Amino acid sequence: MTDAHKEQPSIFSGLAATARRDLLLAWKRPGDVLNPLFFFAMVCTLFPLAVGPSAEQLEFSGPGVLWVAALLATLLSLNSLFGSDFEDGSLDQLLVSPQPLPVLALGKTAAHWLTSGLPLVLVSPILAITYRMPMSVVGVMMLTLTLGTITLSLLGSIGAALTVGLHRGTALLSLLILPLAMPVLLLGANTVSLAAGNDVYTTGIWALGAYAIASLSLAPYATAAALRISNE
Amino acid sequence: MWKFFHQLASPPHFYRLAAVLSPWLAAPGIALIAYGVYAGLFLAPMDYQQGDAFRIIYVHVPSAYLSMMAYMIMAVSGGIGLIWRIKLSHAVAAAAAPLGAAFTFLALATGSIWGRPMWGTWWEWGDPRLTSELILLFLYFGYMALRAAIDDTAKADKASAVLALVGVVNVVIVHYSVEWWSSLHQGQTLMKKGGPAMDPAMLYPLLAMILGFTLLFGSLLLRRVRTEVLFRERRTRWVREMILSPEGS
Numbered sequence: 001m002t003d004a005h006k007e008q009p010s011i012f013s014g015l016a017a018t019a020r021r022d023l024l025l026a027w028k029r030p031g032d033v034l035n036p037l038f039f040f041a042m043v044c045t046l047f048p049l050a051v052g053p054s055a056e057q058l059e060f061s062g063p064g065v066l067w068v069a070a071l072l073a074t075l076l077s078l079n080s081l082f083g084s085d086f087e088d089g090s091l092d093q094l095l096v097s098p099q100p101l102p103v104l105a106l107g108k109t110a111a112h113w114l115t116s117g118l119p120l121v122l123v124s125p126i127l128a129i130t131y132r133m134p135m136s137v138v139g140v141m142m143l144t145l146t147l148g149t150i151t152l153s154l155l156g157s158i159g160a161a162l163t164v165g166l167h168r169g170t171a172l173l174s175l176l177i178l179p180l181a182m183p184v185l186l187l188g189a190n191t192v193s194l195a196a197g198n199d200v201y202t203t204g205i206w207a208l209g210a211y212a213i214a215s216l217s218l219a220p221y222a223t224a225a226a227l228r229i230s231n232e
Numbered sequence: 233m234w235k236f237f238h239q240l241a242s243p244p245h246f247y248r249l250a251a252v253l254s255p256w257l258a259a260p261g262i263a264l265i266a267y268g269v270y271a272g273l274f275l276a277p278m279d280y281q282q283g284d285a286f287r288i289i290y291v292h293v294p295s296a297y298l299s300m301m302a303y304m305i306m307a308v309s310g311g312i313g314l315i316w317r318i319k320l321s322h323a324v325a326a327a328a329a330p331l332g333a334a335f336t337f338l339a340l341a342t343g344s345i346w347g348r349p350m351w352g353t354w355w356e357w358g359d360p361r362l363t364s365e366l367i368l369l370f371l372y373f374g375y376m377a378l379r380a381a382i383d384d385t386a387k388a389d390k391a392s393a394v395l396a397l398v399g400v401v402n403v404v405i406v407h408y409s410v411e412w413w414s415s416l417h418q419g420q421t422l423m424k425k426g427g428p429a430m431d432p433a434m435l436y437p438l439l440a441m442i443l444g445f446t447l448l449f450g451s452l453l454l455r456r457v458r459t460e461v462l463f464r465e466r467r468t469r470w471v472r473e474m475i476l477s478p479e480g481s
Contacts, residue, residue, distance in 0.1 A: 183409035
């Protein structure tokens with residue numbers, strides 16, 4: 001017993017191993033990472049086509065459109081968070097593992113953010129420039145998107161865990177997560193708008209940061225509880 | 233004392249207790265609402281600013297308050313069910329959700345009808361309360377959709393309890409973020425906070441309506457819990473015996 005206890009890997013190696021595995025899976029299936037990105041770019045393309053190409057309008061609607069598109073793209077990528085693990089049984093392995101489940105869930109969520117949130121943040125400047133966003137504002141937008149997508153990944157992991165294994169999961173997941181995600185959208189998009197209008201925008205950054213930290217500390221527990229419930 | 237609580241958690245006991253309590257809540261509730269409607273519509277004086285339009289608060293305020301109260305009942309009883317594994321409290325949560333959604337809708341509808349003459353628009357995105365209430369409605373929809381999607385009742389109970397608890401934390405964040413957001417929109421005609429002290433002739437009907445709505449909500453909730461318990465326990469002996477017995481329920 002004591003020997004087994006000694007050999008048990010640390011919490012951090014459990015977290016790192018889960019994240020590394022998911023990153024490796026994403027590397028082998030680049031489509032899963034790229035599809036939400038293309039979706040993000042296409043939604044951003046739809047708006048100028050729908051509302052017209054006038055520079056004034058684009059400048060005005062840019063922050064909102066980019067944020068809505070990022071939110072939808074994150075939603076789109078959430079299904080794969082636990083879905084394939086549920087199908088091939090590796091989720092059961094996570095559940096019976098001696099490592100604390102919230103930590104493993106955090107590892108999976110971290111990998112999800114690295115493969116969905118981070119690419120969105122990196123691609124967003126290109127789209128922002130097409131919306132005539134000044135460079136100084138682009139930095140603020142990337143910061144809000146970084147903080148916001150962390151929160152979205154964490155909130156989304158709760159929803160993904162609750163709906164894993166359900167037949168009508170996709171639409172249901174959006175229905176569960178969108179109300180929870182609204183504050184993020186509201187803070188994110190309006191902070192960028194404020195920055196674009198040369199207003200004081202730091203309140204929104206602090207609030208987004210606080211939300212990200214709060215969800216970072218609480219969401220893994222909810223995700224773990226939801227995973228246990230879904231796999232009873 | 234403890235015996236009372238233990239008995240309360242037993243479905244057959246609660247089923248009978250609810251049958252006794254429900255009409256005792258409904259009768260004063262309906263009486264108070266009847267008084268409130270009459271006094272609110274005929275006895276209360278006209279508002280010096282809003283004219284007769286203010287009278288919609290006699291439905292709006294109780295609905296808005298119950299929409300939040302129902303969510304708290306849903307989340308707290310879901311949490312109790314999750315922690316102490318009391319099946320009955322899950323039944324309460326399940327029964328509270330559609331009622332809460334209905335009151336939320338009523339609050340939104342009356343608010344928007346009031347907004348038409350007051351703000352000149354059916355919907356005002358700049359008002360934080362309207363937006364938070366709408367998000368609350370979506371939270372209810374999500375909760376009910378999750379319940380409906382999971383076939384296994386025990387699993388649906390627990391999963392939706394987790395969602396309701398996450399939602400409680402979120403409702404607070406929604407409230408403050410929406411307030412911050414609407415303060416960005418300068419010059420909105422926000423409803424005055426309370427305004428000058430209300431005339432007693434206006435206030436008493438409102439208090440009667442709030443109490444009456446709460447009692448009626450309690451009575452409806454008990455009725456819904458009874459149905460829920462009956463359905464959930466349909467395979468147990470006490471339900472079969474009760475249905476087969478000559479007195480019926």
